[in-house]
Amino acid sequence: MLAYAQRWDPQWYHVDEERASASEYGSLIASGWFTASIFMRGYVDRVLTRAAAYASPGVEEMRWTAPVRAGDRLAGTLEVVERKPSETRPGLGTVTLSGVLTRLGADGAPEQDVLRMRFRGWFGMRSAAASPNGAREQTRSGQ
Numbered sequence: 001m002l003a004y005a006q007r008w009d010p011q012w013y014h015v016d017e018e019r020a021s022a023s024e025y026g027s028l029i030a031s032g033w034f035t036a037s038i039f040m041r042g043y044v045d046r047v048l049t050r051a052a053a054y055a056s057p058g059v060e061e062m063r064w065t066a067p068v069r070a071g072d073r074l075a076g077t078l079e080v081v082e083r084k085p086s087e088t089r090p091g092l093g094t095v096t097l098s099g100v101l102t103r104l105g106a107d108g109a110p111e112q113d114v115l116r117m118r119f120r121g122w123f124g125m126r127s128a129a130a131s132p133n134g135a136r137e138q139t140r141s142g143q
Contacts, residue, residue, distance in 0.1 A: 001070050004034045029067035035115050039101045042076040052124030054092060062117040073104040092122045
C-alpha cells in the first residue's frame with residue numbers, strides 16, 4: 001500500500017505516517033487507485049480469466065466511500081446490471097456491471113463499503129437461450 005502510494009499517488013495522507021496519524025484519518029490510508037486495483041485483481045481472477053472477455057468501453061462511475069487502511073480485509077461483489085449486443089463490435093455483447101468492495105468487519109465491527117463502481121465490458125456472446133437479456137447474476141469474493 002505504501003510502496004504504491006510512494007510511486008503513484010504520493011499525497012501526504014498516503015505516505016506521511018506522522019502527519020496522517022495526527023489528522024482526521026488517524027493513520028495512513030490507501031490511495032483510491034490502489035483500492036480500485038484490488039477490486040480489479042479480483043475481477044480479473046474470478047471473471048475475466050473464465051470468460052471470453054475483450055476490452056472495456058469504460059467506467060461510468062467510481063466512488064471511494066470510506067478509507068482503506070493497512071490490514072483491512074476486503075471482499076468484492078459484482079452484479080450484472082444489463083446485457084445487450086454491442087452496437088460497435090459485431091459478435092460481442094456489452095455487459096454493464098456494478099461492483100462494490102467492502103471492508104469486512106473485525107472484532108464485531110460492521111462491514112463497510114469502501115468502493116462502488118459501475119462499468120461496462122465487452123464479452124463474446126452466447127446463444128439467446130443460454131444468456132437471457134436482463135438476467136441478473138451476483139458473485140462475491142474475498143481479498
